[in-house]
Amino acid sequence: MIELPAPPSLATPSTQVQTSYLIGEQADMLHRGSNTEWLRAASLDFDSYVEERVGVRERWGVPSELFWFTSHEYYIGSLVIRHTLTEDEGGGHIGYHVVYPWQRQGHASQMLRSALVKCRALAIDRALLTVAPDNLASLSVVRRNGGVPDGTNHEGDIRFWIDTSVAN
Template sequence: MITLTDPPTLVAPTAAVRATYLVGEMADMKDRGASTEWLAVASRDFDAFVAERIGVRERWGVPSEVFWFVSGDFYLGSLVIRHRLIADQGGGHIGYHVVSPWQGQGHATEMLRQALVKVGALGISPALLTVSPVNHASRRVVEKNGGVPDGINHEGEQRFWVPTPASSSAPSPAVAV
């Protein structure tokens, strides 16, 4: 096992983690049986790939930001913050994943904790997260960060309201965000 010398943190996408990003995402895609063609494109011009992911951009019809979770030269996963909910509230405010080589080590819990600080700074309080009912690990991550269940959305995902540092508690289901 690799020992990380620096505490992992959310950062803007960076070419500094090129090798570990490509290897980590390749392992993750292969573990899921997913296509890796996009990685071939990314590897040909990684600087352009990174540049497309930096800053607030319109994605899913709302402003959003991409962050990578890194420790020194190691890429551990990625996270998206939507600055407001999309019309159907699918996906919620935050989406994240840890690449398979780094799963099961508490990184997702810490990544979400750091993201909640960023979301709170945007004035979002509380944050909506959605989780596949079969993704028990992600549900535990959300619950460890204070997530309160709020039923199932139209996509069949579990909804959770998670307090941000700007809020003191999760809302009742009737609260509009």
């Protein structure tokens, strides 16, 4: 296992992690059998790719902010916080993924804990997360972080609410 130079944390997308971002996302896409073509444009002009992802932007019709989970030059995953819910509450407040090479090492749990602190700072008292029923790893992460199930959404994902006041 690679020893990280510092504990990873949520950070603004940055060109500092260009190589590990591109390699990590490519490995993740190949592992899932997904198309990697979108990485071509990112690799050709990474500065612009990053610039488009920095700050609060409208995504899914609501203000959202993207973070990368990094340790110096190491990219581990991505996380988005929607400042308000979409009309259909489809994706909830928080979405995250850890790229394949870094999975099963506790990073998703740490990412979610950090996101809950950011949600609390945005005056989101209860954060909604949605998880596919077959995503056992994410179900475990959400439950470990205090997720309380609340039925399913229109896509069949399980809805969970997490009280952000207990986030640290």
